[in-house]
Amino acid sequence: MSLKLISRRAVVLAATLATMAPGLALAQAKLKVAGIYTVPFEQQWAGRLHTALKAAEARGEIEYKASENVSNADYERVMREYATAGNALIVGEAFAVEAAARKVAKDFPKTAFLMGSSGKPAAPNFSVFDNYIQEPAYLSGMVAGGMTKSNKIGMVGGFPIPEVNRLMNAFMAGAKEVNPKVEFSVSFINSWFDPPKAKEAAFAMIDKGADVMYAERFGVSDAAKEKGKLAIGNVINTQPQYPDTVVASAMWHFEPSADRAIKLIKEGKFAAEDYGQYSMMKYKGSSLAPLGTFEKKVPADIVTKMKAKEKAILDGSFTVVVDDTQPKSTAK
Known part of the structure; x- marks a missing residue:
């Protein structure tokens, strides 16, 4: 069989596979996700976030890295490092660093941010959540x-x-x-x-x-x-x-919130919204x-x-x- 024929068949096969499973490549690509916590992983609140994201990692959906015990003074620097490194989603708490966190989100409009916050979401990419339990x-x-x-x-x-x-x-x-x-x-x-x-x-x-x-x-x-x-x-x-x-x-179960954000990012539909309701019993949060x-x-x-x-x-x-x-x- 000639090299040209093999090459032509390979192109046809690739095109056929793409038609049959258009989302295959997307499904195979692991989303890069970062977690930033001002307390140790063992602390209850941060632990729930960490557990939910580790579960998504175990399912093979994401590539997950996290930093614990990050001081408020250092939080903005760590956020910028993770955003610059190409993480598609950054999760953490903005309660004591609201201004800095929102500033970073504004500088990285293509990165999705899902942050524990007492404030409102900010378009286009800063979503907020809380443990409404x-x-x-x-x-x-x-x-x-x-x-x-x-x-x-x-x-x-x-x-x-x-x-x-x-x-x-x-x-x-x-x-x-x-x-x-x-x-x-x-x-x-x-x-x-x-x-x-x-x-x-x-x-x-x-x-x-x-x-x-x-x-x-x-x-x-x-x-x-x-x-x-x-x-x-x-x-x-x-x-x-x-x-x-x-x-x-x-x-508190952070899984409904984390899974929703991951799904929307993969679908190209992530937007700034308040995830608070997904912590309630109705949504198994x-x-x-x-x-x-x-x-x-x-x-x-x-x-x-x-x-x-x-x-x-x-x-x-x-x-x-x-x-x-x-x-x-x-x-x-």
Whole structure:
């Protein structure tokens, strides 16, 4: 067979394959994605982003690189490096670096940015998201309200920003629904990752009678465990690490948001939008973790009420109020 004939057949075969599977080349190309986090991967919030993107990488959809513990002062430089390196999508948190992050996005209009932010999306390429998990936080509050014997619940948060406040307020509302007598002690450690400081704050509340702790930060469950009290988890399920302490957890799942962004970029349809809704239960962006080791310990009537409320949230007949105001202590 002549070289010309072989070459001609190769061209025909390539054309045929392209007709049969026009998206083949696109599907085979791995999207370059970068994650930038100001905290370690083990921190709950950043951990959810990292886990979702690692899952996409494991499926072979993306090529993923990430940086942890990036200081606010260094954030813009790292963003620019990843954008210059040709990453199609950059994911991270812009809460403390809003101006810098938006400036970088403006300088790289062909790069998609999906950033945790309290602000609005900015055309053409800066999308925002947040962990809108107030729905499972409400449900976990119902569980806490049914489990407290002293009617005193302690709550330790990172910073009193809207993203934290709304979860605490939803939790408090859920607890009050099933137990109007419950009182709350609320404090903030002004850090996203300082387990020893959170632990000390929890100890102080337990010493004043709190027998259930809302662990918005790492360290709180450790205090509860040491003192023989109970805890409610946030963002991730830590019951495997604290089987006799953590009763329930309001879970955040970043997968719906990450998968949507990746899909839209591959289709050439990514645009600036607010991804907040994809963190809600309706889109499987959040859930209440299984009661697990506490399944038989939570009062049956509380479980019944909680499951009824969960159903009402999912069918739209009940809406958890988004209250971004700073929660206050009610304990005397």
